[in-house]
Amino acid sequence: MKIIAFGASTSFNSINKALATYTANLVDGAEVEVLDLNDFPVPLFSEDTEKEVGRPDGAQAYFAKLESADAFVISLAEHNGTYTAAYKNLFDWASRINQQMFAHKPVVYLSTSPGPGGAQSVLAQAVGSAAFFHAEVKASVSVPSFYDVFNMETGEVTDAEIAQKLADAAASLKA
Structure with a gap:
């Protein structure tokens, strides 16, 4: 099983x-490819730009990865209660290639933030719209207060309850 994992953010220390990397690597025997959204540059989407430039190379490369x-294991960053502009823009371009971009494949949606909200608003949006893009949502997990439950040096979750939720979400990809 090949899993594409990414954080829907352009932060270098996302x-x-x-x-997403941690969770995808919990799937035994999976080949995990971690994407960096910075590797898929695209102009700001508009129908006028699409008429002018066609489908940008970054969108085509991203879609090919999908x-x-x-x-998929996708962890959503939240800016002002919604998707990051960079992810939404890339997502819009990819949906113009094929709106059914997830092709009925299993998806685990995650979200996290440094604060107690855990980016729950954007997670709810992604889960709520998944059917439009033919994503088969297997699980969704919000992780609040990221730095209190995740050790960035070791790449490990330090909270047993959250670790179990992530393990269950990862296992759902094989179910």
């Missing part, structure tokens, strides 16, 4: 990328 996967 806590969401760390969470096609190559058997499953």
Whole structure:
């Protein structure tokens, strides 16, 4: 099973990328490829830009990665209660290639933040709209107060309850 994992953020020290990487690697025997959204540059989406430039290379490369996967672990950063602008823009471009971009493949949606909210608003948005993009949501987990429950030096979850929720979410990809 090939899992594509990424944090929906362009931060070089993304806590969401760390969470997605950790969770995807819990799937025994999986080949995990971790994406960095910075590797998929695209202009700001608009129909006018699309008419002018067609489908940008960054969107095509991102979409090709989605096609190559058997499953996904996506951890969503939250900016002002919603998706980060960079992720939403890339997502919009990819949906123009094929709105059914997840092709009925299993997805685990995660979210985290340094604060107690755990980016629950954006997680709810992603889960709520998943069917439009043919994502088969197997699990969703919000991780509040990231730095209190995750050791960035070791890459390990230090909270047993959250570790179990993430392990269960990862296991759902094989179910």
